[in-house]
Structure formats: C-alpha cells, structure tokens
Amino acid sequence: MPFQLQILAVLLALIFFMFTIHLIHKGRAEVRQMNKWLFLGIMMLVGALFPSLGSKIARFFGITTLTSLALFVLTGFLLFFSLSTQISLIKKEKQLKTLTQELSLLKKKMNEIDED
Amino acid sequence: MKNKKILLIIPAYNEAAGIVDVIQKVEAYRQNCPYQLDYLVVNDGSTDNEEEVLVKNKINHVELVCNLGIGGAVQTGYKYALKEDYDIAVQFDGDGQHDIDSLPKLVDPILANQADFTVGSRFVDDSDSEFKSSGARQMGIKILSSLIRLLTRVNIKDVTSGYRAGNRKIIQQFVERYPSQYPEPESYMYLIANRLRIKEVGVKMFERENGKSSINFINSFSYMVNVSLSILIASLINRKEFE
Numbered sequence: 001m002p003f004q005l006q007i008l009a010v011l012l013a014l015i016f017f018m019f020t021i022h023l024i025h026k027g028r029a030e031v032r033q034m035n036k037w038l039f040l041g042i043m044m045l046v047g048a049l050f051p052s053l054g055s056k057i058a059r060f061f062g063i064t065t066l067t068s069l070a071l072f073v074l075t076g077f078l079l080f081f082s083l084s085t086q087i088s089l090i091k092k093e094k095q096l097k098t099l100t101q102e103l104s105l106l107k108k109k110m111n112e113i114d115e116d
Numbered sequence: 117m118k119n120k121k122i123l124l125i126i127p128a129y130n131e132a133a134g135i136v137d138v139i140q141k142v143e144a145y146r147q148n149c150p151y152q153l154d155y156l157v158v159n160d161g162s163t164d165n166e167e168e169v170l171v172k173n174k175i176n177h178v179e180l181v182c183n184l185g186i187g188g189a190v191q192t193g194y195k196y197a198l199k200e201d202y203d204i205a206v207q208f209d210g211d212g213q214h215d216i217d218s219l220p221k222l223v224d225p226i227l228a229n230q231a232d233f234t235v236g237s238r239f240v241d242d243s244d245s246e247f248k249s250s251g252a253r254q255m256g257i258k259i260l261s262s263l264i265r266l267l268t269r270v271n272i273k274d275v276t277s278g279y280r281a282g283n284r285k286i287i288q289q290f291v292e293r294y295p296s297q298y299p300e301p302e303s304y305m306y307l308i309a310n311r312l313r314i315k316e317v318g319v320k321m322f323e324r325e326n327g328k329s330s331i332n333f334i335n336s337f338s339y340m341v342n343v344s345l346s347i348l349i350a351s352l353i354n355r356k357e358f359e
Contacts, residue, residue, distance in 0.1 A: 097296070100181055101192045105199070108178045 001051040001066060009048035017041035040077055120227060123202040124155035125193025127186055128210030132166040138212050139175050145216045151223065156196055157210060160189040186278075187296040194290040205290075206281040213247075214279045218319035222281040225315050232312040233286050235272060236279030236319035243318030256340055260301045263344060267351040268308045272316055275301045279319055285312060301343050305350030 001009075020037045023029040031038075047054045051066055058069035124142060128135050135157065146153050157175055159166050161183030170177045178192060190207055197205040204226055208214050218236060225231040238245040239257075249257070253276075260275045278300060282290070289310060295302045307314055 097184055097188050097191075100184055101188065101195055104178050104180045104192065105196060107181070 001055075006048060006051060009051075010045070013041065013044035013048045017045055036077075036081060043073075118150070118152050120152065120203040121201065122151050122153045122204045122206065122223060123193070123197045123200070124153065124206050124208045125190060125197065126155055126157045126208050126210045127160055127189040127193065128157050128162070128166060129160040129183070129186075129189070130162045130164045130166060131210045132162065132164040132169045134212050135166060135169060135175070135210055136173055138210055139173070141216050142208075145219070149219070151219075153219075154202075155208075156193055158189040158192050160184060160186070185296055187294055187299040190299065191290060191294040194287050194294065197287050198291050202284075202287065204281055204283055205287050207278055209278050213321050213323070215245075215320035215322065218279070221317040221319055222279065225317065226281055226283050230313070231315035233282045233307055233314045234280065235274060235314065235316045236277050236281075236321070237272075237274035237316045238277070238319070238321050239273040240316055240318045243320070245319065245321045247321050247323050252336070256336065259340070260343060260347065263347050264301065264304055264308075267347065268305070270304070270308050270314065272304055272314065274316065275304065277319075277321075279321065285310075295346065298339060298343050298346075302346040302350055305347055305353065309350075309353045 017038070020029075020034050020041055024031055024034055047066075047070060054066045054069060058064070058066050061069070063069045063072065126138070126142075131138075139155070139157070142155050146155075155176060157170060157177035159170060159177055159179045161180045167179050169175075170179075178196065180189060180192060184192070193207070194205055204223060206219065206222060208216070214236070221242075222234045222236055225234050237243055238247070238249070257274065257276050261271070261273055264275060265271050276298075280300070286307070289306065289312075290303070293306060304314065
C-alpha cells in the first residue's frame with residue numbers, strides 16, 4: 001500500500017472511531033447500539049496500520065489486492081447493518097401501531113367516562 | 117339472532133363530506149334489522165374536519181391519534197370488537213360504496229355456522245351489483261384471485277372486496293395479525309392456512325360517493341407487485357403456526 005494512501009486510511013479510520021466514541025461519550029448513543037460501528041472502526045484502524053496483515057488475509061482468500069478485500073468486507077458489513085437497521089425500524093413501526101391503537105381506544109373509553 | 121352481537125367496523129380517512137350519509141343509512145337499517153347491530157367509525161387520523169363532524173353528529177367512533185393506514189384502522193376495529201365481546205365483526209367502507217341492505221348475505225352464513233368468514237363479492241352469480249369497477253382493476257383482481265387459487269386451490273373472485281364479515285375466531289386472528297397496507301388479498305392466505313371456512317357471497321356495491329381510492333394509476337403497479345409478493349410469501353406460512 002502506498003505510504004500516502006496508508007496515512008489517509010489511518011486518518012479516516014481514526015476519525016470514524018473517534019466519532020463513534022464521541023457519540024457514546026456525549027450520551028447520544030449507547031455502547032450496545034454502537035458496538036458494531038466500534039468493531040468496524042477497530043477493523044479499519046488495524047487494516048490501515050498493518051496493511052501487510054490485510055494483504056496476507058486477502059491472498060488467503062484468493063483476492064489480489066488489499067483494497068479489493070477492504071471493499072468486499074465493507075460492502076458485506078454495510079449490507080448487514082442496513083438489513084438489521086430495517087428490521088429494527090419495522091419492529092418500531094409495529095410497536096408504534098400497537099401503541100397508537102391502544103392509546104386511541106383508551107382515549108375513547110376516557111371520553112365516554114367523562115360524558116357519563 | 118338478537119343474542120349475537122354484531123359490529124360494523126367503518127374505517128374512514130378524510131370522509132367528512134360523506135360519513136354522515138353513510139351512518140344515516142346504517143342507523144335506518146339498524147332500526148328494523150333482526151340483529152343486535154352496532155357500528156364503530158375508525159377515524160384514521162383524518163386531516164379534514166371529519167373528527168368535528170363525528171363529534172357533532174354523536175357518531176360512535178374512535179379517533180386514531182395518528183394515521184395508520186387502512187390495515188391499522190381496520191385492525192383497531194377488530195381490537196375494539198374483541199374487547200367489547202362482539203360475536204361478529206363486519207368491515208364496511210366509510211365512503212358509501214357498500215350497500216347496508218346486503219348485510220344479511222354476509223352475516224347469515226356465519227350465524228348458521230356455514231362459514232367463519234364471508235366475502236361480499238361483485239363477481240359471483242347472486243350479486244346484484246351494477247358497479248363492477250374499471251376494466252383495469254377487474255384485470256388486477258382476476259390476476260390476484262388466480263394467484264391465490266393456484267397456491268391454495270381456494271377460489272375467491274373478489275379478493276380486494278373490503279365488505280367482509282368474520283366470527284370470533286376471525287376477530288381473534290385479525291387482532292394478532294393483519295397486514296398494514298392493501299390487507300384484503302394477503303389476509304386470505306392467513307385464513308386459509310388457519311383452515312378457516314371462507315364463503316363468497318354476492319352483494320351490491322356502489323361507486324364511491326366521496327373521497328378517492330387509495331390505489332391510483334401510478335401506484336397500481338407497485339400494488340400488484342407488493343400484493344403478489346405478499347401472497348407468495350404468505351403461502352409459505354406453516355399451518356402449524358396457527359395450531
């Protein structure tokens with residue numbers, strides 16, 4: 001990996017990692033919500049600091065360059081994250097629907113009691 | 117027949133202009149019908165003055181605190197039916213499309229224990245409905261009906277009809293699971309998987325008096341794709357899931 005590219009990769013990985021830590025530190029997110037992003041940040045850092053390790057892994061899997069391996073792994077991760085986020089949204093939507101229904105029925109009951 | 121409690125579930129979204137007429141017809145029918153019939157309008161978070169109209173006219177209703185779409189609104193009615201111990205729940209459109217005089221055709225087979233669920237149809241022989249929907253829509257209905265028949269060997273001609281009635285088993289099932297969007301065709305798959313008896317009966321329907329359909333020309337393609345996929349995936353439901 002060219003030295004300039006390595007510096008850029010380390011910087012990007014560091015910014016990403018620091019940003020996730022910052023979100024937790026400021027209370028905008030919890031560790032359990034950010035653990036996969038923290039893990040990804042660590043992987044990016046290790047990959048950027050020790051490119052030879054990444055190259056060995058790439059060769060092991062028959063991938064010619066480290067950049068291709070990084071793209072392949074990142075795409076896989078992002079697909080997985082995107083699907084899990086969608087599942088989580090669907091779950092929240094269902095919870096919100098139940099809440100709306102129960103609240104509306106309760107509100108009707110309350111109005112009826114008030115009228116009596 | 118008076119000992120069985122029947123609830124009309126009337127979902128209404130932005131139907132301020134026509135809901136009073138619909139309820140007046142229902143009220144007139146209630147006075148002389150042989151059933152213990154109640155109704156519940158589900159105001160699906162309307163943005164017009166529907167709530168004001170409902171309150172002013174003392175129409176029994178529940179106002180959803182936010183818009184849930186047709187599936188969520190109808191399911192709210194089923195939840196109410198279950199909580200208030202109704203024996204039969206009937207879905208009835210708030211836009212004046214359904215003929216209240218056809219109600220016995222839906223309710224009687226359930227009361228006689230010939231069916232768990234009845235579907236009001238425009239396309240069976242005993243239907244006296246002059247309104248049959250547009251040619252394109254009829255084509256879409258035929259495709260969905262054929263798909264359900266192919267997967268389940270159950271023939272339901274008017275799969276998108278929203279004029280339907282169900283007994284307590286149905287109420288219980290729809291409280292637990294009811295599709296959010298375009299619910300009618302998909303819901304048959306759950307009923308069939310649950311081995312519930314479905315009967316299609318001829319009813320009269322009218323062209324909508326007010327408001328507009330939730331399915332327009334632009335989204336009709338995505339409607340067909342989504343509903344067909346829902347039916348295909350629902351066909352994988354293990355019958356044991358319901359046992």
